[in-house]
Amino acid sequence: MNTMTQQVRLLVIDAEQEGQRLDNFLKTQLKGVPKSLIYRIVRKGEVRVNKKRIKPEYKLVAGDEVRIPPVRVAEANELPSARLSSIQALEQQILYEDDVLIVLNKPAGMAVHGGSGLSFGVIEGLRALRPDARFMELVHRLDRDTSGCLMIAKKRSALKHLHEQLRLKTMRKQYAALVRGQWQSHVRSINAPLLKNVLQSGERIVRVNPEGKPSETRFHVLKRFADATLVEASPITGRTHQIRVHTAHAGHPIACDDKYGDQLFDQRMRDLGLERLFLHASKLTFQHPVSGSEMSLEAPLAPHLQALLAKLPSA
Structure with missing residues (x-):
């Protein structure tokens, strides 16, 4: 891959960028540069703030002058054809966009960001689309295997406002999940603490454990089938794999969940054409960070998920 060498840049931090960590700021300015290289140039003192050496966790202040040294960066427009087609496909998945945010219907199988052996994810794709x-x-975030509503902030002030809504639990997220068996209508909420374990392989496994973090998901039956139920799941907390673990804990694992699922049920679903986890972030309700008006955005189920539901015998 061809590369280009940037010149030294002196950037003055404005009010929009204030409060951001230096390492995170550099990641947005040096797109395509490995994180390890970014930390190396900070450690060696090649990055300066107000002409002084600085630590990566330093929080920027409006008026700070940041010196960014020449760094070899991959050509912005030079992407392997497979990646290019995935990036272009993202444009068709945008549900809403304005000056401060984007909401898109994330495809299943695509990570939200690069890492863990992946050099490219949704955020990298959107940055390439909006240079x-x-x-x-x-x-x-959404799990790699989960599809549906994913929100991206285009301004730091919007990010802070939306994070505050998440913290206060005023942002509502609703998911559609196809689970094994007959979900009991009286089970409207599951409160079960979740503990995350990272295996030596790097794989994340989450278990219900009294020592875990408090976790709550609310449920509502959407449609019953002979041996499955389509439920709406609304996570009140936002733990890793929360809906997947809570449904499994209730005895109703999600269809084709390779971590927490049921093999016999999954095989029946695969025989009917299901090739992915049946978990979809169907609706996102939040307060717009600028106008203050309430917004509700919905992501339709993928056609092959709708086709699967049409094949299932009714209860």
Whole structure:
């Protein structure tokens, strides 16, 4: 891959960028540069703030002058054809966009960001689609195998406002999940603490454990089938794999969940054409960070998920 060498840049931090950690700021300015290289140039003193050496966790202040040294960066427009097609496909998945945020219907199988052996994810794809955007960060995350509503902030002030809504639990997220068996209508909420374990392989496994973090998911039956139920799941907390673990804990694992699922049920679903985890972030309700008006955005189920539901015998 061809590379280009940047010149020394002196950037003055404005009010929009204030409060951001230096390492996170550098990641937005040096797109395509490995994190290890970013930390190395900070450690060696090649990055300066107000002409002084600085630590990566330093929080920037409006008026700070940041010196960014020449760094070899991958050509912005030079992407392998497979990646390019995935990036272009993202444009068709955008549900809403304005000056401060994007909400898109994330495809299943695509990570929200690069890492863990992946060099490219949704956020990298959107940055490539919007090269003039000075700031672009994930507001929240979805598992790689989960599809649906994903929000990205285009301004730091919007990110802070939306994170505050998450913290106060005023942002509502609703998911559609196809689970094994007949979900009992009286089970409207599951409160079960979750503990995350990272295996030596790097794989994350979450278990219900009294020593875990408090976790709550609320449930509502959408449609019953002979041996499955389509439920709406609304996570009140936002733990890793929360809905997947809570449904399994209730005895109703999600269809084709390779971590927490039931093999016999999954095989029946695969025989009917299901090739992915049946978990979809269907609706996102929040307060717009600028106008203050309430917004509700919905992501339709993928056609093959709708086709699967049409094949299931009714209860």
